[in-house]
Amino acid sequence: MDAPGYRFFTASPDTLLPVAADAQRWAKSVWAPGEMLTWVVAGDPRWTSRLIDGPDEIIPFVAQALAAWAEIETADIRWKVSGVDTSLDDAETGDGRPTIFVDPEAERGSYARIVADWIAGEWVITDCDVPLSPFAAASLDSDIWWTYVLIHEFGHCLGLDHAGTFPRVDEGRDLHLRGAFGIDPLMSYGNYYGDLVSLAPDDRLGSSLLRPAARWRDSTGAVAGVVTIGDDPAAFVQVFAIPVSGGIAGGAVGSFTNEEGEFVLEGLDPGRYVLWTGPLNTLHAHGHLLAASPPPVIDATDQALLLPVTVTSGAVMDGTRIGAHRSRPERLANP
Amino acid sequence: MGAWRRAGRVQATRAPGAPVIGLLVCLGLAGCGGDGSTTVPAPPPPPAVTVAFEPGPLDVREGETAEIRVAYQVHTLDAPWTLTVSTLPVTASAADFELSGATIDIPAGQGVSGESSFELAALADSQFDEGPETGALRFVPGGGVNARLGADLQVSIQDGGVAPCPALNIVATRPERGEPANIYIHRTFTLQVMEGGQGPVMEFVAPYRKVFPDLIGDLPNSNTNLAINIEAWELTTAAQHVEHAVDIQMRNDTFRDLELAFHAAECDAAGVVCTTEECSMRTAN
Numbered sequence: 001m002d003a004p005g006y007r008f009f010t011a012s013p014d015t016l017l018p019v020a021a022d023a024q025r026w027a028k029s030v031w032a033p034g035e036m037l038t039w040v041v042a043g044d045p046r047w048t049s050r051l052i053d054g055p056d057e058i059i060p061f062v063a064q065a066l067a068a069w070a071e072i073e074t075a076d077i078r079w080k081v082s083g084v085d086t087s088l089d090d091a092e093t094g095d096g097r098p099t100i101f102v103d104p105e106a107e108r109g110s111y112a113r114i115v116a117d118w119i120a121g122e123w124v125i126t127d128c129d130v131p132l133s134p135f136a137a138a139s140l141d142s143d144i145w146w147t148y149v150l151i152h153e154f155g156h157c158l159g160l161d162h163a164g165t166f167p168r169v170d171e172g173r174d175l176h177l178r179g180a181f182g183i184d185p186l187m188s189y190g191n192y193y194g195d196l197v198s199l200a201p202d203d204r205l206g207s208s209l210l211r212p213a214a215r216w217r218d219s220t221g222a223v224a225g226v227v228t229i230g231d232d233p234a235a236f237v238q239v240f241a242i243p244v245s246g247g248i249a250g251g252a253v254g255s256f257t258n259e260e261g262e263f264v265l266e267g268l269d270p271g272r273y274v275l276w277t278g279p280l281n282t283l284h285a286h287g288h289l290l291a292a293s294p295p296p297v298i299d300a301t302d303q304a305l306l307l308p309v310t311v312t313s314g315a316v317m318d319g320t321r322i323g324a325h326r327s328r329p330e331r332l333a334n335p
Numbered sequence: 336m337g338a339w340r341r342a343g344r345v346q347a348t349r350a351p352g353a354p355v356i357g358l359l360v361c362l363g364l365a366g367c368g369g370d371g372s373t374t375v376p377a378p379p380p381p382p383a384v385t386v387a388f389e390p391g392p393l394d395v396r397e398g399e400t401a402e403i404r405v406a407y408q409v410h411t412l413d414a415p416w417t418l419t420v421s422t423l424p425v426t427a428s429a430a431d432f433e434l435s436g437a438t439i440d441i442p443a444g445q446g447v448s449g450e451s452s453f454e455l456a457a458l459a460d461s462q463f464d465e466g467p468e469t470g471a472l473r474f475v476p477g478g479g480v481n482a483r484l485g486a487d488l489q490v491s492i493q494d495g496g497v498a499p500c501p502a503l504n505i506v507a508t509r510p511e512r513g514e515p516a517n518i519y520i521h522r523t524f525t526l527q528v529m530e531g532g533q534g535p536v537m538e539f540v541a542p543y544r545k546v547f548p549d550l551i552g553d554l555p556n557s558n559t560n561l562a563i564n565i566e567a568w569e570l571t572t573a574a575q576h577v578e579h580a581v582d583i584q585m586r587n588d589t590f591r592d593l594e595l596a597f598h599a600a601e602c603d604a605a606g607v608v609c610t611t612e613e614c615s616m617r618t619a620n
Contacts, residue, residue, distance in 0.1 A: 167561040169586055180568035244570035281560050302561045306526060307534025308570060327540055328559060
């Protein structure tokens, strides 16, 4: 398959949006399939807050964020936090020891500092550290938001880029948004104030494609096709698959089209899905796509295919053609 | 004690020692004549004809026609007699249904019974969120005959929806308060789609609204995103079609018209629109 799938970091400089087979993964010499990856917390005295008095007390929060990914049954993600390394004030870049530390110069609350090396003709991940700004470190115990942020950054360390957000009326942090699409992926810049340890189906799917559990992929199928606007490809638009096999929808998964408007949705459980397309909903989460050539189509309307597609295990349901329409109000107009 | 009755009069004799039953009977028959006699009002004459609708109520879908049967029994008619049927709109309007052939001719005769029938057409319209609409049918007798007429026939007209594409039919519910009620309203759209080919695409033409995330570097500082929630989506499968029940929710403080367009061969590009008042199919200019 040449079309892109989920949002992974690419192992090849020639591909902006790789399929799972071409995604950037951890070097086997550092974190091979089936092995354990061990994190440490830097022994920084800045780990203080109203209730936290030292790095030992943030271990439970780190463990909880790592466990959110480790508990995915369809993925092979074995990692843990071993404790505090008092010899470290912060992380050493590229030492192959993933570290959580306080970065007083961090402009944002947190980020994933991924180190990739060019080995045997592809980029592979050899280290990943997660710094927290002082105000984030001081808020871990009092605002659950920062645990969500840790989970998000650990997802980047797995090799996941930003997912797309689902179409909905944004009501802010305080209302619990689900509906047919389910909660937004934690790897998106959306609303994900749901069950802390239950990632969205889209998060679980992406991480499972990166590090699949044994024989999981044998049971899945895929849908592939192309989105066009008139005779032109609809570049970098979102395609969602809403599962409806059980009659009631719940928990969509998503992908993007490439420059040619082609898409593939991999790792789908067998069953029926309603396909939905639309442009990026959170533009600021996809800066690298906005800078691509051709640029993404952002003024198309959202739409749904009214005949569901059927996915069977071990097969790719190819040939879906979706015609989009440029009817959305100007995305870049001043308010 | 003995008693006998003659037409129009009751007489009772009183045996020595017998209770005053006869006198009580006399009083019970609404008084007695000064001479001890009584009158009993004659029973009403039987109706010359009895007419009734076949048992209802009647349920009919917009765009369809139902046959309505009427049964009659003639006791005695010296000459043929005619009655008609009128419509009584309740929540339906007079424009929602019409009758044809609703004149019932009863033949003259004695001891005759029979049936007649006419048609009720439930008229289709461009609205598709009306829900069941009700009315009734009532007999309108011609004069000069003592007739017993049956009760009104209750009629319920089911919204037949609209078909912006040949393979697609849509019905919607009336708007209801969502959850929380002070923020949302919602409707459920039922879309029936015939299997075959790729099927139509449902485009959300409106509403969209601006969303302002934090400005990061040179990235655009505003999106316009689809301003609805898909609260629920259910799919059921029948022999040759699938049916979607899609619950669409919007904010009621910034309510905008919901506009949907459908794309496939032979689809009406004008689509449908739902305001706060109604959902209707647009007509192409």
